[in-house]
Structures are given as C-alpha cells and as structure tokens.
Amino acid sequence: MKSRTAIYPGTFDPITNGHLDIIKRAARLFDSVIIAVSNNIQKKPLFDIDERTELVRIAVQDIDNVAIDSFDDLLVNYVSAKKADAVIRGLRVISDFEYEFQMALMNRKLLPDIETVYLMPSEEHIYISSSIVKEVGRYGGNISCFLPPEIETALRNKLRMVKKIW
Amino acid sequence: MKSRTAIYPGTFDPITNGHLDIIKRAARLFDSVIIAVSNNIQKKPLFDIDERTELVRIAVQDIDNVAIDSFDDLLVNYVSAKKADAVIRGLRVISDFEYEFQMALMNRKLLPDIETVYLMPSEEHIYISSSIVKEVGRYGGNISCFLPPEIETALRNKLRMVKKIW
Amino acid sequence: MKSRTAIYPGTFDPITNGHLDIIKRAARLFDSVIIAVSNNIQKKPLFDIDERTELVRIAVQDIDNVAIDSFDDLLVNYVSAKKADAVIRGLRVISDFEYEFQMALMNRKLLPDIETVYLMPSEEHIYISSSIVKEVGRYGGNISCFLPPEIETALRNKLRMVKKIW
Amino acid sequence: MKSRTAIYPGTFDPITNGHLDIIKRAARLFDSVIIAVSNNIQKKPLFDIDERTELVRIAVQDIDNVAIDSFDDLLVNYVSAKKADAVIRGLRVISDFEYEFQMALMNRKLLPDIETVYLMPSEEHIYISSSIVKEVGRYGGNISCFLPPEIETALRNKLRMVKKIW
Amino acid sequence: MKSRTAIYPGTFDPITNGHLDIIKRAARLFDSVIIAVSNNIQKKPLFDIDERTELVRIAVQDIDNVAIDSFDDLLVNYVSAKKADAVIRGLRVISDFEYEFQMALMNRKLLPDIETVYLMPSEEHIYISSSIVKEVGRYGGNISCFLPPEIETALRNKLRMVKKIW
Amino acid sequence: MKSRTAIYPGTFDPITNGHLDIIKRAARLFDSVIIAVSNNIQKKPLFDIDERTELVRIAVQDIDNVAIDSFDDLLVNYVSAKKADAVIRGLRVISDFEYEFQMALMNRKLLPDIETVYLMPSEEHIYISSSIVKEVGRYGGNISCFLPPEIETALRNKLRMVKKIW
Numbered sequence: 001m002k003s004r005t006a007i008y009p010g011t012f013d014p015i016t017n018g019h020l021d022i023i024k025r026a027a028r029l030f031d032s033v034i035i036a037v038s039n040n041i042q043k044k045p046l047f048d049i050d051e052r053t054e055l056v057r058i059a060v061q062d063i064d065n066v067a068i069d070s071f072d073d074l075l076v077n078y079v080s081a082k083k084a085d086a087v088i089r090g091l092r093v094i095s096d097f098e099y100e101f102q103m104a105l106m107n108r109k110l111l112p113d114i115e116t117v118y119l120m121p122s123e124e125h126i127y128i129s130s131s132i133v134k135e136v137g138r139y140g141g142n143i144s145c146f147l148p149p150e151i152e153t154a155l156r157n158k159l160r161m162v163k164k165i166w
Numbered sequence: 167m168k169s170r171t172a173i174y175p176g177t178f179d180p181i182t183n184g185h186l187d188i189i190k191r192a193a194r195l196f197d198s199v200i201i202a203v204s205n206n207i208q209k210k211p212l213f214d215i216d217e218r219t220e221l222v223r224i225a226v227q228d229i230d231n232v233a234i235d236s237f238d239d240l241l242v243n244y245v246s247a248k249k250a251d252a253v254i255r256g257l258r259v260i261s262d263f264e265y266e267f268q269m270a271l272m273n274r275k276l277l278p279d280i281e282t283v284y285l286m287p288s289e290e291h292i293y294i295s296s297s298i299v300k301e302v303g304r305y306g307g308n309i310s311c312f313l314p315p316e317i318e319t320a321l322r323n324k325l326r327m328v329k330k331i332w
Numbered sequence: 333m334k335s336r337t338a339i340y341p342g343t344f345d346p347i348t349n350g351h352l353d354i355i356k357r358a359a360r361l362f363d364s365v366i367i368a369v370s371n372n373i374q375k376k377p378l379f380d381i382d383e384r385t386e387l388v389r390i391a392v393q394d395i396d397n398v399a400i401d402s403f404d405d406l407l408v409n410y411v412s413a414k415k416a417d418a419v420i421r422g423l424r425v426i427s428d429f430e431y432e433f434q435m436a437l438m439n440r441k442l443l444p445d446i447e448t449v450y451l452m453p454s455e456e457h458i459y460i461s462s463s464i465v466k467e468v469g470r471y472g473g474n475i476s477c478f479l480p481p482e483i484e485t486a487l488r489n490k491l492r493m494v495k496k497i498w
Numbered sequence: 499m500k501s502r503t504a505i506y507p508g509t510f511d512p513i514t515n516g517h518l519d520i521i522k523r524a525a526r527l528f529d530s531v532i533i534a535v536s537n538n539i540q541k542k543p544l545f546d547i548d549e550r551t552e553l554v555r556i557a558v559q560d561i562d563n564v565a566i567d568s569f570d571d572l573l574v575n576y577v578s579a580k581k582a583d584a585v586i587r588g589l590r591v592i593s594d595f596e597y598e599f600q601m602a603l604m605n606r607k608l609l610p611d612i613e614t615v616y617l618m619p620s621e622e623h624i625y626i627s628s629s630i631v632k633e634v635g636r637y638g639g640n641i642s643c644f645l646p647p648e649i650e651t652a653l654r655n656k657l658r659m660v661k662k663i664w
Numbered sequence: 665m666k667s668r669t670a671i672y673p674g675t676f677d678p679i680t681n682g683h684l685d686i687i688k689r690a691a692r693l694f695d696s697v698i699i700a701v702s703n704n705i706q707k708k709p710l711f712d713i714d715e716r717t718e719l720v721r722i723a724v725q726d727i728d729n730v731a732i733d734s735f736d737d738l739l740v741n742y743v744s745a746k747k748a749d750a751v752i753r754g755l756r757v758i759s760d761f762e763y764e765f766q767m768a769l770m771n772r773k774l775l776p777d778i779e780t781v782y783l784m785p786s787e788e789h790i791y792i793s794s795s796i797v798k799e800v801g802r803y804g805g806n807i808s809c810f811l812p813p814e815i816e817t818a819l820r821n822k823l824r825m826v827k828k829i830w
Numbered sequence: 831m832k833s834r835t836a837i838y839p840g841t842f843d844p845i846t847n848g849h850l851d852i853i854k855r856a857a858r859l860f861d862s863v864i865i866a867v868s869n870n871i872q873k874k875p876l877f878d879i880d881e882r883t884e885l886v887r888i889a890v891q892d893i894d895n896v897a898i899d900s901f902d903d904l905l906v907n908y909v910s911a912k913k914a915d916a917v918i919r920g921l922r923v924i925s926d927f928e929y930e931f932q933m934a935l936m937n938r939k940l941l942p943d944i945e946t947v948y949l950m951p952s953e954e955h956i957y958i959s960s961s962i963v964k965e966v967g968r969y970g971g972n973i974s975c976f977l978p979p980e981i982e983t984a985l986r987n988k989l990r991m992v993k994k995i996w
Binding site: 622 | 790
Binding site: 333334335336357360361363417418423436437440447448449450451452454455 | 499500501502523526527529583584589602603606613614615616617618620621
C-alpha cells in the first residue's frame with residue numbers, strides 16, 4: 001500500500017466555505033493534502049501571500065492530514081518538486097470545466113505524469129467564489145454563510161482598511 | 167494509512183482505449199479499483215453482460231490492482247454495499263460534465279458519503295466513445311486505434327453475426 | 333391594472349418538487365397560472381394523461397391562483413386560444429437553456445406576441461427531473477425528497493404494476 | 499389583484515436596442531418596471547451615471563409604465579428597499595446563462611424572496627452588447643441599427659470627445 | 665489555380681431554408697458542392713432516400729455549381745472516393761459544436777487529409793431543424809417560412825398520408 | 831473558375847503552432863490567404879505590431895500562397911477593402927464558439943457579404959493559446975512544442991528584456 005499526496009492549488013483570497021468543502025473531500029481520498037497558495041501577483045489579491053496562507057491555516061486547523069504551503073512557480077514544477085500524485089481542482093460551472101480541460105492537457109504536455117482530479121462541492125457551495133464574496137462584503141452584505149467566522153472577521157477588517165486608504 | 171477503493175461503473179459495450187486510459191489513471195490513485203459493468207438492459211447493449219464483463223477482463227489483465235464485477239442495482243446501493251471510497255468518472259466533453267454534475271448531486275442526496283472523482287483521458291482519447299466506435303465498425307472502417315486488439319476482434323465478429331441475423 | 337395569465341406547459345410524468353417550486357414562483361408573479369399537461373403521446377409517458385392531470389391537481393391544491401388543464405396541440409395554438417400573457421419555463425442546466433432558446437425563437441416566429449419567461453428553481457431542485465426520479469424509483473431507491481408524498485405513493489404503485497405486467 | 503413591480507438593473511453604457519427590447523417585454527408583463535442604472539465605478543463606464551440615466555430616460559420616454567432610477571448598493575438591498583416583486587434579466591448567450599445562474603442562487607441566499615425573471619430578446623438583438631457597439635463606433639462603423647437615433651448621436655459625440663483628450 | 669470541391673452531407677428529411685442558406689454560402693466558397701444525402705436507416709426518416717434526394721434537387725435547381733448524390737457508407741470513405749477537398753457543416757448551437765468537434769477529430773484519425781469547414785446560417789435560421797419543422801407541421805402549424813414552397817407541399821402531403829396509415 | 835482569397839485575422843502575440851495549423855489548412859482550401867495582424871492597442875500585446883508581423887513572416891515563409899499584412903480598422907472594413915471571399919477563424923473551445931457566433935452575426939449586419947469559415951486545429955493544438963504559452967515561458971517552462979523554434983527564441987529574448995525593465 002502506497003501513501004498518496006495531493007496538491008490543492010489556488011489563490012485563496014480568502015479561503016471560502018466552497019474551498020473548505022473541496023479540501024475535506026480531498027482529505028478523505030488522499031493520505032495527505034498540501035494546500036498550495038499561489039503567489040501569482042498578476043491577480044492583484046486583496047490579501048498578501050502571508051495573510052492568505054495564515055487564513056488557510058486557521059480555516060483548516062481541525063483537519064489532520066492537511067499541510068499548507070505557498071508557491072511562486074509553474075504549477076507543474078511545484079507538483080514535480082513535491083513528488084505529488086495528483087492535483088485537486090474543484091468544478092462548479094461549465095466555464096470552470098473548459099478552462100480546466102485546457103489546463104489539464106497543457107500540464108500533461110509539460111509533465112506527463114501529472115494527474116488532475118476534479119471534485120464537486122456540495123450544491124450549497126456551487127455559486128460561491130472569493131471574488132463574489134468580496135463584492136458582497138464591500139457593500140456590507142451578509143457573508144456569514146460563505147466563510148468560516150474567523151475569515152469573515154478578517155475580510156471585514158481588510159475591507160474597512162482598504163476603504164480608509166482610498 | 168488507509169486502503170482506498172474506487173468503483174468505475176459503466177456499460178462497457180465494449181471497453182475502449184478511452185476507458186482503459188481512465189482505468190490506468192484510477193489504478194495509480196487508488197489502492198484498488200473495481201470496474202463495475204452495469205446490467206442496465208434499457209440501454210440495449212450489443213454485447214450481453216457476460217461478454218462485456220469478459221472483454222473488460224481481457225483488456226485489464228495486466229493491471230494489478232483492478233477487479234471486475236457486474237451490478238444490477240442503483241449505483242449508490244452498489245457503492246454502499248462495496249464500502250467504496252469513491253466513484254470514478256471520465257470527463258470528455260461539456261455535455262458529459264453537465265450530466266455528471268446532475269448525477270453527482272442526485273447521488274449525494276441518496277448517499278451523502280459518496281464521493282465522485284472526475285478524471286480526464288489524454289487528448290487522443292477525448293473523441294472516442296463505444297457508440298461511435300461501433301458505428302465506424304459497422305461500416306467496415308478502421309477501428310484498430312480505438313480498441314485493444316482482442317476487443318477489436320470480438321467487435322468485428324459480433325458485428326458480422328448481427329448482420330447475418332438481420 | 334391588468335390581470336395577467338401565464339401558462340406552465342409540460343409532460344408532468346409525474347409532477348416533482350422541482351415543478352412545484354417553479355409553479356409557486358409563477359403564482360407569485362402572475363394573477364393566474366394554468367398548468368397545461370401535454371398529451372404528446374410520442375414521449376410514451378408512464379402515467380396516462382388523466383393520471384398525470386390528477387396528480388398535478390393533488391400536488392397544487394393549496395395554491396390559490398392555479399388552474400389545471402391538458403392540451404393536445406402546438407403550444408403556440410394553445411397559448412393563443414387561452415389569450416395568455418406568458419409561457420413559464422424552468423431552467424436548470426445549460427442544455428435546457430439551449431433547447432429553450434431555439435423553442436422561444438421558433439414560437440415567436442409562429443406567434444409574435446408570445447412571451448416566454450424563464451424561472452430558476454432553488455438550488456436543491458436543480459438536479460431533479462421526472463425521468464431521473466422514475467429511474468431511482470424503479471430500483472427501489474429513496475425518492476421521498478423529490479416528490480410530494482401522494483405523488484410518491486402513486487409512482488410506487490404504478491412502478492409495481494408495470495413490473496407485474498412485464 | 500395585486501400590482502407588481504419589476505426592476506431591470508444594468509450599467510446601460512449606453513442603452514441599446516437590445517436593452518429596449520427587454521424593457522418593452524417586461525413592461526407588458528408587469529404593472530411597473532424600474533430601470534435601475536448601476537453606479538458601479540469598477541466597470542469604468544464611458545458615460546457617467548447622470549449621462550447614462552439621461553440616455554435611458556430619452557430612450558424609454560414612450561413607454562408608460564417605466565420609471566428610471568440609479569443605485570449604488572448591492573442589488574438585493576436595492577430590490578428589498580423598493581419592495582419589488584422581481585428582477586428582470588435578459589439572456590442572450592450561454593455564458594450569460596451561467597453567470598446569471600450563479601447570481602440568482604447567490605441573491606436568493608442573501609434575500610430569499612427575490613425572484614429573477616429571464617427574458618430573451620428577439621433574434622435580431624442576440625448579438626448586441628454595449629461593449630461591442632462601442633468598439634464598432636470607435637472605428638467609425640455603422641451603428642445605427644443597434645441604438646435609438648438619439649443614443650447613437652450621444653455615443654458618436656462622446657467617442658469624438660474621448661479621442662480628443664487622448 | 666486549383667478547382668476545389670466540398671461535400672455537404674446530411675439526412676435532409678426534408679431540406680429546409682436553413683440547409684439552403686448553408687448550401688448557398690458553400691457554393692460561393694467552392695468551385696463545386698456535392699450535397700450528399702445519407703441513407704442511414706437507423707435515423708428512420710419520414711421521407712425515403714429517393715424522396716429526400718428529389719426534394720433536395722428541386723430546392724437547389726437554381727444554384728449552378730451544386731450536384732446531388734446519396735451515400736450509404738462511412739462519410740470518410742465517401743469523401744475519399746469523391747476526392748473532395750472539404751466537408752461542409754452548418755453550426756447553429758453549442759451542442760452542434762461539441763458533436764461536430766468530436767466528429768471532426770474522429771474523421772481526421774480515419775482520414776488525415778479530410779478538412780471540415782463550419783459555416784453559420786443567418787440569424788433567422790439558427791432555430792430551424794428538420795425535426796422541429798416536422799413537429800410543427802404535424803400539428804398543422806404554419807411552416808411556410810421554414811421551407812421552400814415545393815418542399816412545404818411535399819411535407820404536408822407526406823404528413824397527411826402517414827396520418828391515414830396510423 | 832474563380833480565384834478565392836481568405837483573410838485570417840488575429841493579434842498573433844506571438845504566432846503559435848496552433849495558428850500555423852489553421853494557416854496550413856486555410857492555404858489548402860483557398861487560392862490565397864492573407865494573415866492580417868491586428869494593431870488593436872487595447873490588447874496591450876507583448877510584441878509591437880512590427881515584431882508580431884515579422885514573426886508571422888518567419889513562421890510562414892515555406893507556405894506559398896500566404897501573404898502577411900497588418901490592419902488598424904474594423905475587420906469588416908478591412909475585409910471589404912481587400913475584396914476577400916472569407917474570414918478564417920480557428921475554433922478550439924466552446925467559449926470561442928460563442929464569441930465567434932456573436933461576432934459573425936454582428937459582422938454580417940455590418941457587411942452582409944462577409945462569410946466566416948471556421949476550421950478546427952488538430953487535437954494536439956486545442957489547448958494552445960498565445961497567452962498560456964507566454965505564461966509558461968515567463969516561469970521558464972518548456973515551450974518548444976508550442977512554437978516554431980525561431981518564435982520560441984524571440985519569445986524567450988523578449989521575456990528576458992521585459993523582466994530587466996521591471
């Protein structure tokens with residue numbers, strides 16, 4: 001019997017209940033799961049890489065076989081360096097699927113051994129995305145059912161600070 | 167460390183290189199994979215359940231951690247009886263995705279613990295389906311790159327016999 | 333102020349909680365809603381037209397501004413005869429959308445005044461369809477969360493009778 | 499008989515014949531329709547909020563039961579404040595549908611009573627969008643069949659002014 | 665300068681204004697176009713192969729560089745025998761696209777030199793299909809804007825005869 | 831017999847093997863093909879218009895009936911000025927299709943005679959796009975199978991220069 005590791009990459013700006021749903025599913029299917037926070041600055045995240053990593057750490061502290069890391073490289077290089085068996089992706093909508101399809105084929109060209117595993121969140125999370133949650137939060141809408149309580153507090157504080165600076 | 171089992175259900179009428187591609191990927195990610203041939207007679211398969219099961223057996227004989235079974239029940243009941251950790255599905259096209267999405271949500275309602283794992287075949291298999299291969303075979307077209315050799319022979323024989331009966 | 337009538341056409345074989353969800357939404361938006369059960373025999377329904385109409389009647393008896401009817405004509409002719417203001421359709425998935433799009437454009441060509449209004453069921457109903465519920469019921473699966481109790485009983489009885497005949 | 503109000507929200511930068519088509523359809527289905535011009539500055543509109551509101555006013559002056567407003571809040575808050583019965587959305591393409599689907603589910607989570615009603619423009623408007631019309635106008639192309647005459651003049655003047663500033 | 669031939673295959677049961685639109689477009693792009701009526705009996709057409717071929721002949725009699733043929737083979741074999749440069753396909757909706765995509769990749773595997781060329785009908789034809797026109801005709805609906813006059817007459821006669829037999 | 835010209839427009843930032851695949855297919859179907867490099871500055875290309883044109887020239891030097899040009903106008907105006915018979919577009923994914931569909935209908939409104947011809951690249955190119963190749967190159971990934979050798983060298987040099995400036 002072999003021990004298997006999966007990597008769940010993302011921007012996590014910030015981690016939502018939708019991400020958590022996928023992480024819990026992955027943690028049941030693999031011996032260990034590495035949540036890999038991408039440092040891609042082109043996406044201009046609201047939280048910096050240390051904040052995003054810390055918020056992931058808080059959100060997943062009760063799940064045993066999960067580790068948190070950040071990376072600043074092509075995903076295939078990172079996966080290869082970690083000797084991971086699979087990359088986890090959450091699928092919510094058709095356009096996710098199409099983009100994922102292209103990425104999976106591209107990644108295999110770059111690293112033939114890479115395997116991408118798609119999981120679906122439960123129906124109550126299919127419409128949650130970090131960007132939509134930030135938009136609702138920006139207008140003071142109720143975001144408590146989309147985020148763990150600590151993440152909600154962090155997001156509210158961050159949005160208040162950003163507003164002051166403007 | 168836990169041993170994990172996945173079930174790959176289908177009609178396999180007959181098994182194609184596209185199915186084999188998914189089976190090999192699943193066999194690297196799980197400790198054991200059960201290929202579950204569905205006995206759903208509403209689909210009016212060309213091969214009967216024993217033939218389809220036998221063709222699967224021939225096609226996967228070199229893969230160690232794979233077992234073959236047939237089932238005649240709701241998939242969720244079968245998965246529950248087998249205490250499997252996941253159901254494997256291959257995704258090739260958008261319409262697959264949409265159907266799978268509905269099925270995954272329905273199955274979870276019936277059996278909350280069920281986890282569906284989607285894998286993508288390599289790009290050279292994304293257009294292969296059993297029905298399209300049977301149609302090409304019916305007209306005497308070249309199907310050798312879509313099926314293992316033994317399956318190709320079996321399909322050619324079956325199509326010849328069916329023609330005589332007509 | 334004008335009184336407005338909408339028609340909600342379908343096969344309703346049988347009516348599900350997904351249909352009911354749409355009917356309740358329509359009944360809040362229009363002064364009266366006619367549920368029009370299609371007698372299209374090409375679809376080979378499990379329940380005959382009288383049974384399907386009766387099951388709809390049972391399911392909607394608590395909604396005030398709803399009437400039940402059956403029709404055996406082109407939808408546009410029926411809508412025109414009823415002088416209805418709109419046709420209601422439920423949208424659940426992309427392929428629904430595409431088919432509906434073609435139908436809406438076709439119907440407008442035949443009857444320029446016709447207006448089609450699309451509503452979305454709540455997320456817990458997006459994967460329910462009559463055919464999937466019948467399939468689960470056929471295998472004795474738990475269908476109680478997809479149908480009103482009386483409809484569930486009727487479906488179980490019908491499936492038992494059909495089985496005997498076979 | 500109840501009086502019903504629908505809200506048709508959008509950026510309207512500027513209002514096109516496609517928007518007008520939807521507004522006329524909505525005005526036949528509801529007792530009153532509020533066209534709600536969004537003041538979301540993140541979209542960087544070509545026309546400012548007052549200009550966009552004024553152009554809508556000019557374009558709809560012949561439709562009786564239509565009011566014009568602007569809003570700078572979450573849509574659900576605005577709808578709630580207005581006690582509206584429905585939100586109107588135009589559907590033209592698949593990707594609209596998918597985005598709308600997510601939005602509708604999200605909005606219902608925030609405001610369970612909200613009902614979104616989707617209408618389809620006539621076939622001659624399915625390819626019109628404000629952004630595509632602005633692009634054609636920028637190159638001096640013929641945009642007279644996509645906009646009411648007054649809006650076309652306003653767009654041509656605005657594009658000329660913007661060019662001077664550059 | 666080379667003379668180029670394209671093949672436009674289909675069931676044409678019967679030919680519609682949508683097919684004609686594509687044929688006229690193809691006839692402008694290629695030196696000769698062969699309309700190849702498929703004799704695939706699995707589709708159970710309303711008109712037999714001779715009737716369908718004759719109706720095509722009537723509909724295209726004014727287009728110079730068009731020939732009519734029927735075939736009962738794999739499309740790739742037929743295209744190869746005719747030494748054609750391209751296969752013409754009309755695209756109307758997403759699901760067409762996806763099916764066409766699979767077919768194009770499959771056909772290239774069988775015959776690498778084959779080229780498939782996709783054309784789009786004008787917007788007024790995007791919702792016309794032979795099956796939808798037959799359904800409308802069956803109920804006595806107005807089909808005169810979907811078919812050339814002679815084809816409409818032939819369809820009305822055929823539907824009347826079929827009705828008598830039932 | 832008429833000589834026919836097709837225009838293949840794009841940003842080509844830079845030209846990839848996917849573009850080349852489409853160009854070769856077009857060059858077999860038309861007597862001459864004009865590759866039209868768009869000077870649209872809103873896309874903020876990595877290479878300027880002269881560099882992009884020159885890279886196209888290098889990549890297609892072995893194809894006889896191909897010319898290279900640049901344009902800074904509405905596509906329909908350019909096509910009209912060139913008296914071209916068709917516009918060539920490559921289709922890779924569903925979202926391409928939808929965007930293309932809208933563009934084709936819009937262009938026909940502006941220039942009724944314009945014909946758009948869609949071709950599909952071979953399966954090994956369906957996931958290649960200029961932007962994905964640039965992203966992989968930026969991280970030093972292996973891009974040699976996505977670009978002709980000279981274009982790869984040019985892209986590596988450009989990415990090195992851009993990095994220095996930052």
